[in-house]
Amino acid sequence: MNKLIETIDLTKIYGEKETAVTALNSINTEFNQNQFTAIMGPSGSGKSTLLHCLAGLDKASSGSILIKGVDLASLNDKQLTKMRRDSFGFIFQAFNLIPTLTAEENITLPSSVAGKKPDQSWVEEIIKTMDIGDRLTHRPNELSGGQQQRVAAARAMASKPEVIFADEPSGNLDSKSSKELLIFMKSIVEDLNQTIVMVTHDPYAASYAERVIMLKDGEIANDLDKPSQEEIVSEVTALTDI
Amino acid sequence: MFGFTKRPLFLIAWKNLKTYPVRILLTTSSIILGVAVIIASNIFSESNKSAFDNLFSGIYEGIDLVVNPVQEDFAGDFAGSGGQGPISFDLKKISDEKIKEIENLPGVKGAWGEVLGFAQYIKIVDGETVFISNGFAPTFGAAWDTSPYAKQWELVEGKPPTNNKEVVMDITTAENNNYTIGDRVTVLAGATPASFTIVGISEFANVGSPGGATFALFEFKTAQRLLDSEGEVDIINIVIENNADIETVRASIENIDKGNLEVINAQEAAAEQADGIKQGLNFFNTILNVFAGIALFVGAFIIQNTFRILLLQRTKELSLLRALGTSKNQIYRLVLSESIFMSVIGSGIGIGLGIGLAVAVKEGLKYFQFGLPDGPLVLTTEAAITGAIVGISVTILSSLLPARKASQVSPMEAIRESELTPKGKSLFKRLFFGSLVTTLGFAMLFGVLYDFLDLPTLSGLQQVGFGAGVIFVGVSIITPSITKPFIFLFDKIYEIIFGILGKLATENSKRTPRRTASTASALMIGLTLISLANVITTSFKAQAESVVGEVVKADYQISAAQVFVSPGIPTGLSDELLALDEVTELARTRATIVGFEDRPLILGGIDEEIFDLIKTDEVAGSRESFTKQNAMGVLKQKAERDDLKIGDEITLTIPEQGVEKYIISYIFDWTTPPAAEFFLLIDNYSFFTNESLDTEIYFNVKNKNDATQEKLDQIVADYPGAKLRDQDGLVEEANTQIQQLLNVIYGFLSISVFVALFGITNTLSLSVYERTREIGLMRAIGTYRKQIRRMIFIESSIISIFGAALGTGLGIFFAWSLIEALKDDGFTTFAISTPQTFSWIGISILAGVVAAIIPAIRASRQNILEAISYE
Numbered sequence A: 001m002n003k004l005i006e007t008i009d010l011t012k013i014y015g016e017k018e019t020a021v022t023a024l025n026s027i028n029t030e031f032n033q034n035q036f037t038a039i040m041g042p043s044g045s046g047k048s049t050l051l052h053c054l055a056g057l058d059k060a061s062s063g064s065i066l067i068k069g070v071d072l073a074s075l076n077d078k079q080l081t082k083m084r085r086d087s088f089g090f091i092f093q094a095f096n097l098i099p100t101l102t103a104e105e106n107i108t109l110p111s112s113v114a115g116k117k118p119d120q121s122w123v124e125e126i127i128k129t130m131d132i133g134d135r136l137t138h139r140p141n142e143l144s145g146g147q148q149q150r151v152a153a154a155r156a157m158a159s160k161p162e163v164i165f166a167d168e169p170s171g172n173l174d175s176k177s178s179k180e181l182l183i184f185m186k187s188i189v190e191d192l193n194q195t196i197v198m199v200t201h202d203p204y205a206a207s208y209a210e211r212v213i214m215l216k217d218g219e220i221a222n223d224l225d226k227p228s229q230e231e232i233v234s235e236v237t238a239l240t241d242i
Numbered sequence B: 001m002f003g004f005t006k007r008p009l010f011l012i013a014w015k016n017l018k019t020y021p022v023r024i025l026l027t028t029s030s031i032i033l034g035v036a037v038i039i040a041s042n043i044f045s046e047s048n049k050s051a052f053d054n055l056f057s058g059i060y061e062g063i064d065l066v067v068n069p070v071q072e073d074f075a076g077d078f079a080g081s082g083g084q085g086p087i088s089f090d091l092k093k094i095s096d097e098k099i100k101e102i103e104n105l106p107g108v109k110g111a112w113g114e115v116l117g118f119a120q121y122i123k124i125v126d127g128e129t130v131f132i133s134n135g136f137a138p139t140f141g142a143a144w145d146t147s148p149y150a151k152q153w154e155l156v157e158g159k160p161p162t163n164n165k166e167v168v169m170d171i172t173t174a175e176n177n178n179y180t181i182g183d184r185v186t187v188l189a190g191a192t193p194a195s196f197t198i199v200g201i202s203e204f205a206n207v208g209s210p211g212g213a214t215f216a217l218f219e220f221k222t223a224q225r226l227l228d229s230e231g232e233v234d235i236i237n238i239v240i241e242n243n244a245d246i247e248t249v250r251a252s253i254e255n256i257d258k259g260n261l262e263v264i265n266a267q268e269a270a271a272e273q274a275d276g277i278k279q280g281l282n283f284f285n286t287i288l289n290v291f292a293g294i295a296l297f298v299g300a301f302i303i304q305n306t307f308r309i310l311l312l313q314r315t316k317e318l319s320l321l322r323a324l325g326t327s328k329n330q331i332y333r334l335v336l337s338e339s340i341f342m343s344v345i346g347s348g349i350g351i352g353l354g355i356g357l358a359v360a361v362k363e364g365l366k367y368f369q370f371g372l373p374d375g376p377l378v379l380t381t382e383a384a385i386t387g388a389i390v391g392i393s394v395t396i397l398s399s400l401l402p403a404r405k406a407s408q409v410s411p412m413e414a415i416r417e418s419e420l421t422p423k424g425k426s427l428f429k430r431l432f433f434g435s436l437v438t439t440l441g442f443a444m445l446f447g448v449l450y451d452f453l454d455l456p457t458l459s460g461l462q463q464v465g466f467g468a469g470v471i472f473v474g475v476s477i478i479t480p481s482i483t484k485p486f487i488f489l490f491d492k493i494y495e496i497i498f499g500i501l502g503k504l505a506t507e508n509s510k511r512t513p514r515r516t517a518s519t520a521s522a523l524m525i526g527l528t529l530i531s532l533a534n535v536i537t538t539s540f541k542a543q544a545e546s547v548v549g550e551v552v553k554a555d556y557q558i559s560a561a562q563v564f565v566s567p568g569i570p571t572g573l574s575d576e577l578l579a580l581d582e583v584t585e586l587a588r589t590r591a592t593i594v595g596f597e598d599r600p601l602i603l604g605g606i607d608e609e610i611f612d613l614i615k616t617d618e619v620a621g622s623r624e625s626f627t628k629q630n631a632m633g634v635l636k637q638k639a640e641r642d643d644l645k646i647g648d649e650i651t652l653t654i655p656e657q658g659v660e661k662y663i664i665s666y667i668f669d670w671t672t673p674p675a676a677e678f679f680l681l682i683d684n685y686s687f688f689t690n691e692s693l694d695t696e697i698y699f700n701v702k703n704k705n706d707a708t709q710e711k712l713d714q715i716v717a718d719y720p721g722a723k724l725r726d727q728d729g730l731v732e733e734a735n736t737q738i739q740q741l742l743n744v745i746y747g748f749l750s751i752s753v754f755v756a757l758f759g760i761t762n763t764l765s766l767s768v769y770e771r772t773r774e775i776g777l778m779r780a781i782g783t784y785r786k787q788i789r790r791m792i793f794i795e796s797s798i799i800s801i802f803g804a805a806l807g808t809g810l811g812i813f814f815a816w817s818l819i820e821a822l823k824d825d826g827f828t829t830f831a832i833s834t835p836q837t838f839s840w841i842g843i844s845i846l847a848g849v850v851a852a853i854i855p856a857i858r859a860s861r862q863n864i865l866e867a868i869s870y871e
């Protein structure tokens, strides 16, 4: 399998001296192409921090992150922005969409910003997969929470990124919408060779992933390959019980 | 226990302001500017008033009585109203023999005569004749007072003039033009220039020269000869003995030549004359205050807007206070006390800035040699108080509504995670009332233009102006409800040009139509006035052009180079021109003051050829009959006003000749009315043929080519007071003057545009603040900082284009209606200067972009993580 992302001694410390908080402590791991990885762990364990660092939204305090061999620390703001635009897709927990743009405009926003024409047939395919074809001209406030997240997912897909980063994408959804979104995410990895790194604290959500990394106090506590939901639950319980 | 304070809200208000100095500056920037203009204009006029006080007490220093000749009634009237010009006044003077007579009277210690007239210093720079003057101040020649009691002029250097080759120059002129003792200088006094040696430099009553005038001081007899006062003086100054009774002396002097001499108390006269000038300055002050008022009006818009914005940003804080049990009333008072603090600070800064501005204006005018008397700057307590009161009350009044709104914030707001963008209320009511008001304004305006509505007590022009004002208010009310449709107009264009950024920017402006509209309105005010001024003046220019082309048929016109300086053109010039082969036809105009129905009147003298050289519409009578003895020509307007007909008899009082009767034989119309309304043929009357000056000369030439031009230039060069212009030259001159006036107006109005910029900055800052998340999201998914900045710039351009377009449209429309209303008064041309109009729109957009710099930078530097995380 092809290595897409590699972290070497990735450390993130917030604040200084007495108030310093070590959010990530010397993380060494890698993420492969065409893999659906979930990052789990209790609240405050550093999940979001790890995702933000991987996605170039935050800077590591020490150590390095290599994206296809390129060290993120060596890029300036403009290059980082370009990488996020062309190589990454994002799905956040909430507020994913620009309220003044229609669903369709939101989906094509990254390519519009890049001044490129989106790949029309590709976008149509995603829209069909997401089942949001009848919602394209609506504004975000006219969509349900599930629909909003699916539009966000479609946007993340539209520019054919190397990897999609998702931070609790189903966190604000009811169980039905949540399930639909996760099935979709799994399907794009399997059918369309997408790579996804998803943060979640929900074992059910994590069970859709092929690989689950467990974080605790900023360190990797466990790295599970194709775990079942029961396995995940027992690991999480073990982690929190200690 | 925590510290207990009796006035916790006051404390919060004060703390808030202390913590956010930039906030104070932003909110009060418009007030600061408005107050500054008020203060500066007051300082400026007060300082000039006191300078004029000093000047006039200087003029009469040490003098007890002044003897004036009694003028014929009408001439006195005319002289008093300051009607100088290229018209020879046959003002009475006093025989210089009277000086001795008066000196011998009991109680008189000393007496000396003053001779004053126009004299012009001339220098030749690069072959061009240059008239030396300080801006618009007059240029005088006078006799050097040899009396030991005369104190006005004091020699700084050199000696008094003792013969007809010597002159003493005032120090201001000498310093400004680098003249020193021993230099030769040419002076034009009367008709012909002559050369003099500067033997002294003198100072007038410690102010350099009075009122910025230039002075050439001659030996007494020389002055009399040059200034048309042979054997005469204009006035006699008297100093009385210490023990003499001023009233007794006064009476005894008047008795010398009963009925012909008027003796006045010098100190009373000083006060009176200073008052006269002060009234003129008050008018100037009023104009400045109008501009200050406009700036403050725009400022009120912006303060209201800024307050709203700031309070919205603090919704959480305020609602927390409410949740903690603070009453609505207390919140209201909290916000008001903040506005009071701000208004006091703003007005204070404004007063300071005003002083600075006054200094700058003074130095600026000095630089441009705008002759005003020198003196210290004076800030009166009244001016400071007025500025402070206006600034404070405008601020507080504009904060009333936002304060009320803030007090209605719900205590729940603090707990709820709410959208920051305010929910807009229905704009329908606005549209309805606004349209009603606008329609009313249109009715008033068109009522005049199309004769269907005539309001009592208002003149047509006033009604048009009033209607325009009402339309303006109506449009201001409507603006928020037309913001969306307006932006819709260039939605697509923006999307095509700027792509998704254009789309985002237009959508954002639509999101808060009220705010967009009120920000644009501030700019609209300035642009309305600017384009109004622009179109009116452009139309005047076009009018002037067509009038000159149509009205002046002569190839050339010659007039006095400087109306206030030289009394006319020596008649030798017209004689020389007539003798030329090239000149085919020539007409002179002359003028004199006569009495008509006990009032002074300018009587015009003309040659018959003038009717060929200026477009003339015959109304009644004939040109032939006008050439007969005692035949009079009358301008159509005068004839209509006074109901004069052919054959009517007009009785005039001719100075030194007496009462004469004339018969109206020709009524005609000239499109550019000359100063006079009654005309006689020059050659028929000795008082015109004896006249040594022409006011204007019109003539045609055989071939208008370079050779002719050169020949004419050569002849005219001998008459420095005369200016030769062909038709193009006339048009150009008129245009230059109009453009200069327009530039001054532009200068003042750009203050209001400047104030409006602060409004744009405030609005965009809020808009950026409200969209923290959106902007963060855009950055996260790969939008460059540069692109974020561009988006804010585009948004700002929408606001400024909106304001500029509305303002320009309104201004052009108002200008059109004013010109329509003036149609009957001869204004027929409506013209728009497209380059100037677009320049101003361009300047507005550019200014909008400048105003957006700070918000744009702030937006692009926003922390992405802060935007996308929620705790």
Ligand SMILES: Nc1ncnc2c1ncn2[C@@H]1O[C@H](COP(=O)(O)OP(=O)(O)O)[C@@H](O)[C@H]1O
Pocket (backbone or CB within 6 Å): A014, A015, A021, A022, A023, A041, A042, A043, A044, A045, A046, A047, A048, A049, A050
């Ligand atoms: N901006 C920040 N400043 C200071 N500490 C932070 C910041 N962001 C996160 N942290 C701290 O870092 C740790 C990891 O946070 P986070 O990555 O958000 O955890 P998770 O997403 O797993 O809940 C926590 O202790 C948190 O308090």
Ligand SMILES: [Mg+2]
Pocket (backbone or CB within 6 Å): A047, A048
């Ligand atoms: Mg988290």
